[in-house]
Amino acid sequence: MSSTDPALELVVGSPDGSAYDAVLGGLVADGVASGIAAGDATLWGPAAEDEAGKRLGWTSLSTRSRPLVDEVAALREELRAAGVTRVVLCGMGGSSLAPEVICEAAGVALDVLDSSDPDFVRAALVRLDETVVVVSSKSGGTVETDSQKRVFEQAFTDAGIDPAGRIVVVTDPGSPLEQSAREAGYRVFLADPEVGGRYSALTAFGLVPSGLAGVDTGRLLDEAEAVRPLLEADSPDNPGLRLGALLGAANRAGADKMVLVNAGASYAGFGDWAEQLVAESTGKDGKGILPVVVGREDAPNLTASTRDEVLVTFGPDHAAGDADAPSSGWGAHVDATLGAQLLLWEHATAVAGRVIGINPFDQPDVESAKAAAREMLDGGGTSPTPLFTEGAITVYASEGWLPPGVDDVEHAVRALLAHLDPDHGYVAVQAYLDRHRDATLARVRDGLARRTGRPTTFGWGPRFLHSTGQYHKGGPDTGVYLQVTGEPEADLAVPGREFTLHEFLTAQAVGDGSVLAAKGRPVLRLHLSSPAELDVVRQVLG
Numbered sequence: 001m002s003s004t005d006p007a008l009e010l011v012v013g014s015p016d017g018s019a020y021d022a023v024l025g026g027l028v029a030d031g032v033a034s035g036i037a038a039g040d041a042t043l044w045g046p047a048a049e050d051e052a053g054k055r056l057g058w059t060s061l062s063t064r065s066r067p068l069v070d071e072v073a074a075l076r077e078e079l080r081a082a083g084v085t086r087v088v089l090c091g092m093g094g095s096s097l098a099p100e101v102i103c104e105a106a107g108v109a110l111d112v113l114d115s116s117d118p119d120f121v122r123a124a125l126v127r128l129d130e131t132v133v134v135v136s137s138k139s140g141g142t143v144e145t146d147s148q149k150r151v152f153e154q155a156f157t158d159a160g161i162d163p164a165g166r167i168v169v170v171t172d173p174g175s176p177l178e179q180s181a182r183e184a185g186y187r188v189f190l191a192d193p194e195v196g197g198r199y200s201a202l203t204a205f206g207l208v209p210s211g212l213a214g215v216d217t218g219r220l221l222d223e224a225e226a227v228r229p230l231l232e233a234d235s236p237d238n239p240g241l242r243l244g245a246l247l248g249a250a251n252r253a254g255a256d257k258m259v260l261v262n263a264g265a266s267y268a269g270f271g272d273w274a275e276q277l278v279a280e281s282t283g284k285d286g287k288g289i290l291p292v293v294v295g296r297e298d299a300p301n302l303t304a305s306t307r308d309e310v311l312v313t314f315g316p317d318h319a320a321g322d323a324d325a326p327s328s329g330w331g332a333h334v335d336a337t338l339g340a341q342l343l344l345w346e347h348a349t350a351v352a353g354r355v356i357g358i359n360p361f362d363q364p365d366v367e368s369a370k371a372a373a374r375e376m377l378d379g380g381g382t383s384p385t386p387l388f389t390e391g392a393i394t395v396y397a398s399e400g401w402l403p404p405g406v407d408d409v410e411h412a413v414r415a416l417l418a419h420l421d422p423d424h425g426y427v428a429v430q431a432y433l434d435r436h437r438d439a440t441l442a443r444v445r446d447g448l449a450r451r452t453g454r455p456t457t458f459g460w461g462p463r464f465l466h467s468t469g470q471y472h473k474g475g476p477d478t479g480v481y482l483q484v485t486g487e488p489e490a491d492l493a494v495p496g497r498e499f500t501l502h503e504f505l506t507a508q509a510v511g512d513g514s515v516l517a518a519k520g521r522p523v524l525r526l527h528l529s530s531p532a533e534l535d536v537v538r539q540v541l542g
């Protein structure tokens, strides 16, 4: 089964006798593709209608965002004439994942600051005389982004640089950030309020930082525009309907994980962007699709694919999809330009949401972790009591799953993994550390996947809270959660706030852990006494 277009090729595979054809036929008969394009908010049922009514603006951005291309290019020239050549982006989730992959695809440098880790943030405070900082937040209320902005304002001021010439804000009209930015005299780009954060790649959120960094954003819009007619057609050849039908039908049949692997694409980071789109859009009401982003074609979870996984490869290398047929029988391969991929996946996710029976435009469980972190910072939350300390690692565990008497890290990890359902379980490693300095920790994902034979994800906190965090709390109760926290080389104050970045980061880890625990989901936290202790954790988990 394949559909070909110069800009987009999609091959899908489904098990014999599956419901895929019936689901696809139903989508065509119901006019779902043209309905999405026309802004029909009723497609996801009455409960989703309000939200969908203000979230369907993304379908036409390839034409509506055009004016931004020249506007951003003009600002880039202005900044370059003043010697400003480095772009830092402060933003979480939908406000940074798209520009990150857009710049990667174009081979253009962009420093993405999507963390509250003090060491990570401090490392970005360099070359200030040549730096412009884009502060992106749709709501204008995200604490990480606000904290990063405050740190940069202070750093510019300390360096004798007027922040007004160096901070560019992207936000929705009327947000608190718009107001404070105007008061401070910052350059403001207003985004489209009819587009949700994770669907905003082709709005100002994707185009302003990328354009300032030097990407040809007009070309990106052209790539999306080229496939738009295909994606809006009520036809069984429509790749958006086909990919959405595949994900939805597979999910209904019990394949509720999607292994997403780069098959030679120049935009490896696409996996992280799609991860947020799919996890946050579908992971709710006890349902959803968990993306398992895999870097290599021979990694565990790809070759050892399990029956609850759909295998999706992206990039020019077709062999990957064919050679490693998923054991579930559900699979797809997409080769497309980046602009086409972005629009394809937005359509496919909205379609899959309808098939699964959820609202693909809200994120009802993200707020609970934010509230728990706020409570911790305000001194309202209970500080967790450690179970025991072994060398450099202090261990915390949520109640109800760890057998009494366990007093070493190896057995605690074993006990956590023993809770995995052999057919549907997954392991989520959540590292609240510096994702540049501590990058090698991500290798434990492979070791755990091999050891358990189960889908294993790895996320950097707090980045993943704005992505898979919704699925962990709102999706099926099948995960076990392994948090890794640590002590920074040095903490960093947040100007004008009563908390430091390390306090905030710790509150985020503890807060999210407490929300998971309150839902009865097993959480084990390994806290490192210093940044140098990664080897110890790698050994225990490997």
Ligand SMILES: O=P(O)(O)OC[C@H]1O[C@H](O)[C@H](O)[C@@H](O)[C@@H]1O
Binding pocket: 092, 093, 094, 095, 136, 137, 138, 139, 140, 141, 142, 145, 197, 198, 280, 363, 366, 465, 466, 467
């Ligand atoms: O752009 P912001 O309003 O700062 O939001 C950043 C992120 O925040 C939350 O986590 C939402 O769940 C994400 O969908 C969003 O992308």
